[in-house]
Amino acid sequence: MQPALTRCLRPDVAVRPFDAVEGDDRFVVAVDNRHFLVTAAAAAVLDASRQPGTAASIAQRASARLGVTLSAQQVAEFLSQHAPSILFARDTQPQAPRGPLRVRHLLASGERLAPVLARLAWLFQARVAVALAMAFVLVDVLVAWSAASGTASANAVGWTDLALALALTAAGVFVHELGHLAACVRHGASHGGVGVGLYWCFPTFYSEVHGAWLLGRWQRAAVDAGGVYLQGGFVLLLGLVFLATRSPAVLGAIAWSHLLMLHTLNPVLKFDGYWLLTDLTGTPNLHRNITRTARGVLRAVSPAVRGALPAARDLVVFGVFMAVALVYFAYLLRVLGDGIASALVSVVTAFAAPEFTVVAALELAGRVIVVALLLAMALGIAVLVARSVNSVSEESTHAD
Numbered sequence: 001m002q003p004a005l006t007r008c009l010r011p012d013v014a015v016r017p018f019d020a021v022e023g024d025d026r027f028v029v030a031v032d033n034r035h036f037l038v039t040a041a042a043a044a045v046l047d048a049s050r051q052p053g054t055a056a057s058i059a060q061r062a063s064a065r066l067g068v069t070l071s072a073q074q075v076a077e078f079l080s081q082h083a084p085s086i087l088f089a090r091d092t093q094p095q096a097p098r099g100p101l102r103v104r105h106l107l108a109s110g111e112r113l114a115p116v117l118a119r120l121a122w123l124f125q126a127r128v129a130v131a132l133a134m135a136f137v138l139v140d141v142l143v144a145w146s147a148a149s150g151t152a153s154a155n156a157v158g159w160t161d162l163a164l165a166l167a168l169t170a171a172g173v174f175v176h177e178l179g180h181l182a183a184c185v186r187h188g189a190s191h192g193g194v195g196v197g198l199y200w201c202f203p204t205f206y207s208e209v210h211g212a213w214l215l216g217r218w219q220r221a222a223v224d225a226g227g228v229y230l231q232g233g234f235v236l237l238l239g240l241v242f243l244a245t246r247s248p249a250v251l252g253a254i255a256w257s258h259l260l261m262l263h264t265l266n267p268v269l270k271f272d273g274y275w276l277l278t279d280l281t282g283t284p285n286l287h288r289n290i291t292r293t294a295r296g297v298l299r300a301v302s303p304a305v306r307g308a309l310p311a312a313r314d315l316v317v318f319g320v321f322m323a324v325a326l327v328y329f330a331y332l333l334r335v336l337g338d339g340i341a342s343a344l345v346s347v348v349t350a351f352a353a354p355e356f357t358v359v360a361a362l363e364l365a366g367r368v369i370v371v372a373l374l375l376a377m378a379l380g381i382a383v384l385v386a387r388s389v390n391s392v393s394e395e396s397t398h399a400d
Contacts, residue, residue: 007079007088009049019216031087033210037284041066045075046087101206104197110208113181113193120182120230124222129229136232139239146243147251165252172234172257177207179230183223189215217279224276228261266328267321281317293318
């Protein structure tokens with residue numbers, strides 16, 4: 001009886017080392033804009049299955065590459081039960097990748113955007129980036145000083161100004177997505193286009209940067225930061241326009257753009273800040289690592305357990321994550337407080353005669369809402385900590 005032949009790996013499947021941190025020997029497997037992180041043994045088996053053969057012959061080729069003996073049974077089990085079928089047969093009706101982006105519509109393909117992206121890619125040179133960052137900080141300070149000193153337009157903000165501010169802010173978000181794609185072009189990664197979709201329940205732009213997975217760690221970080229970087233350049237232009245015109249609409253767009261840029265840099269949600277911190281620290285599954293480190297710290301300080309502290313590197317990543325998260329939430333709640341108070345005041349002044357007592361009451365209401373949000377956040381953190389403590393206590397009970 002002839003031994004059964006295994007399936008051949010598709011020729012367009014890429015298997016590359018995943019550049020994370022020293023000592024991480026995992027590989028990334030890419031096909032049809034989907035990516036899988038696998039062990040060195042799995043990568044060796046997949047590469048060995050590019051040629052037709054039996055489980056025994058594939059095990060022999062993979063073992064020679066690894067320097068570790070793999071059995072035919074191990075190879076057959078991996079290929080039949082664990083390796084994704086998409087790696088071996090092309091899907092005639094490819095489905096959109098699953099994730100929080102539920103509904104999506106492509107606005108412009110990568111081919112259509114190619115001429116624009118080729119012109120933007122030169123901005124991702126080190127000297128240009130430093131100069132642009134310095135100019136951004138300088139103009140930002142001048143805009144803030146002008147707005148705070150009252151030299152901006154004293155005219156009331158009307159619906160036209162509001163609509164223009166929203167349009168400019170949306171344009172900045174589109175530029176943000178172009179920044180991710182331009183960074184891909186700069187570093188030679190494949191990419192798609194720009195579209196709109198729903199991230200959970202929030203409307204958002206998105207960019208297809210699937211090729212970034214095959215880049216090195218620092219190049220992936222450049223792609224992660226490319227959106228905020230190019231959006232910062234757009235805000236720089238808005239700042240110059242504001243200094244020349246003192247337009248309240250442009251000032252509103254600058255303020256909203258700052259909030260959005262800081263929002264996308266937070267590592268709590270899986271936005272740019274999450275992936276940037278993941279790649280800079282070489283910590284895949286960042287949230288899982290943060291949770292594991294937090295539990296390790298609780299175990300170390302728990303009198304019932306007295307476990308060892310997590311590794312120094314994990315503690316540093318945990319500290320950076322918590323510091324950025326706290327700064328982000330403090331800024332967000334401050335902006336929410338001022339924004340809610342201003343919005344309530346604007347509604348009343350638009351439909352009723354402004355009274356000092358009414359305005360004061362609405363400002364107070366806005367700040368009460370912020371305090372309530374702070375208390376809710378504190379309560380949520382307390383619940384998470386309590387659950388972690390309970391899990392640590394349960395572990396110590398089982399260990400006894």
